[in-house]
Structure formats: structure tokens, C-alpha cells
Amino acid sequence: MMTSVTKDTLIGEVLQADQTTAPFFFEMGMHCLGCPASAGESLEEACMVHGVPVQELIDKLNAHMSR
Template sequence: MDVQPWHAVAAVMDRAPATIRVFLDHRMHCVGCPIARFHSVEEACREHGLALARILAAFDAAARVDEPS
């Protein structure tokens, strides 16, 4: 999965469950949050004061774990 800034946080976690660890490691409280369906990755990074490019790279690395071989 190629995670994009406009992807909904919940969709990222649904499609690539390995990204949940990235959210938790960066103290993003998105896991289980009712707003995760509506917040984009970009919005979540802004809310948590995190660099978007760094988080996207971490999500992409984690998402590769969930891709079928």
C-alpha cells in the first residue's frame, strides 16, 4: 500500500494493520479514535505536530509487511 496524505487514518489501519505500530510508536492517538474515519493522515500529523514525510515513509515501510508476496 502506498500511503498518501489524503488517505483516511482508519483506511490506512484497515488496509495495512502493521501501520498501527507506527501510530503507537509516534504517540498518535488514532488507534480506536472515532475521528480516525474522517481525519486524513496529513491532518493527523498536523494535529500531533509530526513531519508528514517522515510518517509517510514509516507507514510505507510498515505497509510492505502486509503486502502479499
């Protein structure tokens, strides 16, 4: 079980740990979660591509996953 995510956590790891996190990725414009390349992308890399502050996504994911 994943305890928390960091900027280096892979998207695939987040989704594998908790599939209910998918809407957070959709919210930032990342609609390609089924793509094999996205699974191997870090949160930092995805945020850079989509113009989203990585810390904002990390905070949302960690708050959601700690419930």
C-alpha cells in the same frame, strides 16, 4: 489492497489495509485509534495535530506496508 499511502490517505484506510501499522501511530503520540473521528482523519491532519512531519510517517508506513 492498498499499494501506498499519501498525505491524503485516511487513517482508517491505513488500519483497514494493515492493522500492524498501529504502532507507527502510537509512536507519534496518536493513542486514540479507536475513536471514530481519527478514522476519518487524513495522515496530514493527524500529523499537524501531533506535530509530526507527515512525509516521515508516509515513508515509514509505505516501507512497512511494502514488505
